[in-house]
Amino acid sequence: MKSFGAPALVSLVLAALLAYNVHAISQVSRTGRYLYTADGSRFYIKGVAYQQQGIVTDTSANNPFGEPSTFIDPLADASGCARDLPYLTQLGVNTVRVYSVDSTQNHDSCMSALSGAGIYTIIDLTLPLNGSIDRSSPAWSTNLLDQYLATIDAFSKYDNVLAYNVGNEVVNSSSNTNVAPFVKAAARDIKAYLTAKKSNVLIGYAAIDGSDDFRDPLANYFSCDPSNTNSGSTAIDLFGLNNYEWCGNSTFEGSYSDTENSFAGYNVAAYFSEYGCVPPSGARPWTEVAALLSSDMSPVWSGGIAFSYFPAASAAGQFGMITLSSDNKTVSTTTDFTNLATEYGAAAPPNTPAQASAAAAAFPSCPTQNSTFLASTTLPATPNLSACECLESGLSCQFTPVVSDYTVVAGQLINTACGLLGQSGGTCSDIAADGAAGTYGLISGCDPTVKLSYVMSKYYESQNRNVQACSFAGNGTVNSHASTSVSATSVASSCIASPSATFAPTAPASTTKSSSTGTTTSAGGPKKNGASTLVGGGFVGMVSMGVVVVVSGMWTVM
Numbered sequence: 001m002k003s004f005g006a007p008a009l010v011s012l013v014l015a016a017l018l019a020y021n022v023h024a025i026s027q028v029s030r031t032g033r034y035l036y037t038a039d040g041s042r043f044y045i046k047g048v049a050y051q052q053q054g055i056v057t058d059t060s061a062n063n064p065f066g067e068p069s070t071f072i073d074p075l076a077d078a079s080g081c082a083r084d085l086p087y088l089t090q091l092g093v094n095t096v097r098v099y100s101v102d103s104t105q106n107h108d109s110c111m112s113a114l115s116g117a118g119i120y121t122i123i124d125l126t127l128p129l130n131g132s133i134d135r136s137s138p139a140w141s142t143n144l145l146d147q148y149l150a151t152i153d154a155f156s157k158y159d160n161v162l163a164y165n166v167g168n169e170v171v172n173s174s175s176n177t178n179v180a181p182f183v184k185a186a187a188r189d190i191k192a193y194l195t196a197k198k199s200n201v202l203i204g205y206a207a208i209d210g211s212d213d214f215r216d217p218l219a220n221y222f223s224c225d226p227s228n229t230n231s232g233s234t235a236i237d238l239f240g241l242n243n244y245e246w247c248g249n250s251t252f253e254g255s256y257s258d259t260e261n262s263f264a265g266y267n268v269a270a271y272f273s274e275y276g277c278v279p280p281s282g283a284r285p286w287t288e289v290a291a292l293l294s295s296d297m298s299p300v301w302s303g304g305i306a307f308s309y310f311p312a313a314s315a316a317g318q319f320g321m322i323t324l325s326s327d328n329k330t331v332s333t334t335t336d337f338t339n340l341a342t343e344y345g346a347a348a349p350p351n352t353p354a355q356a357s358a359a360a361a362a363f364p365s366c367p368t369q370n371s372t373f374l375a376s377t378t379l380p381a382t383p384n385l386s387a388c389e390c391l392e393s394g395l396s397c398q399f400t401p402v403v404s405d406y407t408v409v410a411g412q413l414i415n416t417a418c419g420l421l422g423q424s425g426g427t428c429s430d431i432a433a434d435g436a437a438g439t440y441g442l443i444s445g446c447d448p449t450v451k452l453s454y455v456m457s458k459y460y461e462s463q464n465r466n467v468q469a470c471s472f473a474g475n476g477t478v479n480s481h482a483s484t485s486v487s488a489t490s491v492a493s494s495c496i497a498s499p500s501a502t503f504a505p506t507a508p509a510s511t512t513k514s515s516s517t518g519t520t521t522s523a524g525g526p527k528k529n530g531a532s533t534l535v536g537g538g539f540v541g542m543v544s545m546g547v548v549v550v551v552s553g554m555w556t557v558m
Helices: 006-022 078-091 108-116 142-155 174-196 212-222 257-262 288-292 335-346 385-394 407-423 448-462 488-495
Strands: 029-031 034-036 045-049 095-098 120-124 161-168 202-208 238-242 269-275 301-306 312-314 317-319 322-324 331-333 397-399 476-478
Touching: 045 120, 078 108, 078 331, 078 335, 095 301, 108 120, 120 142, 142 161, 142 174, 142 385, 161 174, 161 238, 174 202, 174 212, 202 212, 202 269, 212 238, 212 257, 269 288, 288 301, 288 335, 385 448, 385 488, 397 448, 407 448, 448 476, 448 488
Parallel strands: 045 095, 045 301, 095 120, 120 161, 161 202, 202 238, 238 269, 269 301
Antiparallel strands: 029 034, 312 317, 322 331, 397 476
């Protein structure tokens, strides 16, 4: 075990900050399937996952990898970042991956220190609970888009953001590949937003290393062109694979050759977004680094992210390279840390091909649907906040929750309202979305609370506008400003004139209403129409309509 004393810690941090003042970090860009720095040198990610594991409230068999319900934003923790920077430098990393950040917090100190030390960041745009695309009931809606844009805006001033991930293991089996269109739509819209802002930050996705029958077509789907015009407008720039095939001391042939062959013709940059299997013997030798950063794998892969700097518990083992003292001020390193530092220090990946000779990326047609790959090439529309606000203001019955943590009841109320509407001869098809059929309801891109108000209004109108039909145990209120002669369906058709439109989104005004008055443990301040990070739970109960936005994969290690 090794730890730095306070004087050494301060000296190293100051040295990093001085370096920042002298040398600006080089911009990294993608040319074809490779990453390059501004001087044309090939860039390889030598990274580490950098985020403390939040509180894991669900310990059931459905959550074997310890997906937390809260999180701590390490990039907003100036003292913690100063504490850790010497160790990150000692590890020899040039990139850290962070799974959730709080866009309302200040990140200047940590981001500047990391930049000064030559360390880039890969930032996942998702949040626990209500802040990511739910693999069981997917939707690409205004609350998620606004949350993603808020994070991008918060980090747009920093020079060391390498990539934003729009999802992590959202698709985790062949049975839910129908979720992929929602993730691809997110990549499309975030890419359009960055282009409009003249940002060169890459758009990525981190995939589970599942069976070949869905893993490979999924990777191709995220980098394909549905229009068959060789356009990259809906394609990711950076594909991440969470790969734990190499355990202990193995060989390239024994652990990685099949994966290398599967991705031999991949068209955009790729890396291992997580790696580092915990062997039965305990300490990890990290000998896979020599293979990953070698000529055997450099034709396809651009490095990887070792999991994890901080301790992280899961059914797959106890991960982590350091331990913190009880007051969180002192770091003690483990053998895992020492071994990774040694392997990163010895790695010398080839500086080929030269950027001038790297072929530009081609964007092929998308994989065809089959029994193990269900994703349609028809994507959801860009969520339209102004249209959804127009709809909400004109609905006859509006969701007015009686509890502050309304996310607990919203899903149940949608199921109840849809059941009652069905008994009255109506349907909830307007709020539904089907990524396999490529069909998306008129208001499927709106926030779940707007969808709930819409269904409540349709039921209320089916009951001849009886005020009791809008009550829903006190959670609904008749909108006195709405026309009594105009139906919810007519309001929707009027407000959402182009339900399949795609466009470059704009960030919502900061003064718009919050979706939640609940308190978060760590992050995710008020966001328009949702994106809360409430400890108490997500939009539960919304099983069949595709409207819930709950966690879709964090700390999911194999």
